[in-house]
Amino acid sequence: MLATVPGVALAEPLPFDAAIERASQDAPSIQAGAAGVEAKRSAAVAAGRLPDPTLNVGIDNFPVSGPPAFSFTAESMTMARIGVEQPFPNPAKRSAQRTRAQADIGMAEGELAVETQNVRLETALAWIDLYYAKRRLAQLDRLIESLDDLQSTVSARLASGSARPSQALEPTQLRGAVNDRRSELAAEVVRAKARLARFTGDPDADVIGDPPMPEVDRASLIAGIPLLPRLKALDAGIIGAEADTSLARADKRPDWRVSASYGRRDPAYGDMVSVGVSIDLPFFAKRRQDPKIAASLSGETQARLLRAAAEREILATLDGDLADHEMHMQRLDNARKVLVPLARRRAELDMASYAAGKLDLGSALLSSLALAEAEVDALSREADVARDAVRINYTYRPITNGEVRP
Template sequence: MRIIVLAPLLAVIPGAALAEPLTFDVALQRAAREAPSLQASATGVEATRSAAIAAGRLPDPTLDLGVQGFPVSGPNAGSFNRDDFTMTTVGLSQQFPNPAKRRAQRSRAQAEIGIAEAGVAVETQNVRLETALAWVDLFYARRRLAQLQLLDASLGDLQETVSARLASGSARPSAALEPDQLRAAVGDRRSELSAEVTKAQARLARFTGDLQADALGDPPVLEVDRAGLAAGLASLPRLQALDAETKAAEADTELARADKHPDWRVSTSYGRRDPAFGDLVSVGVSIDLPLFAKRRQDPKIAARASEAERARLMRTAGERELSAALDGDLADHDMHHQRLMNARNTLVPLAKRRAELDMASYAAGKLDLGSALLSTLALAEAEVDALARESDVMRDAIRINFTYGEMRP
């Protein structure tokens, strides 16, 4: 089933023009360049890639300097040249981790890069989503505010009508207060919407870096494809991040298994003695002996294997969670779409017709002004509520497409 979200034409909205109006697409592009969290994530990837260069390399060689057989007692104590056994040495040693360990280290480093890159993808998706929602919230908050401003402007004409009736004696004196009461009620609602505009603008500025950013143009026309969304879950950044963590856990398991293979070290040294006895050269090899694996290496291998299994189960749980979340978001989208159609086709037309009838009854002297004004206020509230429902539908479409669909980064 496909649901088409039709964005209405943008009405002319009064108000001061801000410094940097942004269309929907420009806001997303600006956020991709300016969001500090994205820059931080990208820097983390570079750091991980740089660290991976050293993974699996041989350790640095060791320079050994020493003195052997130096006498500290007896007739030759404290002398370098009177004792036959005194020798100064200089040597080098090089450790060689076993090949399995070095391969596992390289695999672990690549997994770290995958985790960092997946983190960038997840953060990019979050920034795009939050920027899009902030833009849409700002757009519809301004439209709802404009709707109330139109009602406020019409109260001026109504005030003139009431004044004329008071002058002719056809209206009671308290009727002069009723337009002001309605204007005060509209003012309260306008204050709420003004606060929503300010908050949405602040959220948009958080990602675009422009403190005076404003929504310009129309919202996007988005299509929600249920089958396509369900088929593409496996490639979502969040699941890619879990895949990367699984690979890292598997690399840790291989690294633990590599400890059962012996490492070895090669060393050589040159010893200088008294010229009467000649110099010496020494060469040696040392090999680790993992003889007690049941109490040393095997428990670590079991622990790492359990962590790898946990990572695989978390990947399965993450996919199921995303699938359930998609179904829930689609259900909300259907509900909000039905509510919007009900507002457009039933609630707003009925409120408009009632306001017209009540104003006609007031003009004919069959209804008091207060009741007529309440109907006018109810019409304004119905129109504002319809815009709020339209905003809900648009927010659902953005959230679904940017979270599960092809609009992901």
């Protein structure tokens, strides 16, 4: 019942897995690819079948000169004819046509798998980006709340005469700088929501729950590379190129046709039946069939080389992504163990010095801002690690039954 009410079924925030599942089912590009696969399957039913028979109707031996000219009865050979002809392409050609049709299905399925993988990856990254953008925004909001408390402290000091009047402006000035940063993060939230809405179909897309942190294992990723959708599509392209070569070679084998006709003459004469067989004679193969075979062989070589080049590219890209992931993990570890603790300790010491009257408020506020920036930066580094793990697993792991293989 909820599904019949527009907007109701899509109103709740989505956990990570639910967002991926919804995008896999509802993305228009995936549905278009599925329709393309179905079209290729339907076309494959007719592949390799015998051509339709041909019906022949005509008049034979109709006189146009001499005494019987333009007479249907004066000439004994004149007759109305009806016949049928059935072509029989050679078996090798029909077999190659069936192989080509299956290769077309394989390529369409490969393209669908590639598109499914891309949609799942982009949905996952959009979810990660929205999750961490909201967390960074919440971090700045907590800083703004602390500035409100600090404003009350400054106001109390002004009332007691222990602070300069200009110090009352410093929290407001810092709040203005933080608001600029907050506007940037708010824009990131909107952009990430728009990307997530694009794939899930939810106009008010939102996230709930924690992001996954998939394990990144180079050995298992390398083992699964031959099964990646992109390479499987190229494998189907090789099969298609081989089928094209078989079709070109099959042209050197003769096709043949069987025909039969019935001729009706004047009742004074007897009717006639004709039966015949026609056979193609590929006598000039060097100028006709052989060039096509050579072209198909070149296309076959090209398909294999493209597949090899794609595998090398994937391996090189994987190593680069693994290096980036390792670098981002080290940066995150440095932020958590060094940068954020130092920034927090400095902010605490500066605020204590301000409270003791040993430091001006502006310096103390700058330390608080530096702490907030360090914490936001740590969240950005954590987001980089999560994005790397998700991107690597959703790019370099095969898809089985719509799911990334563990």
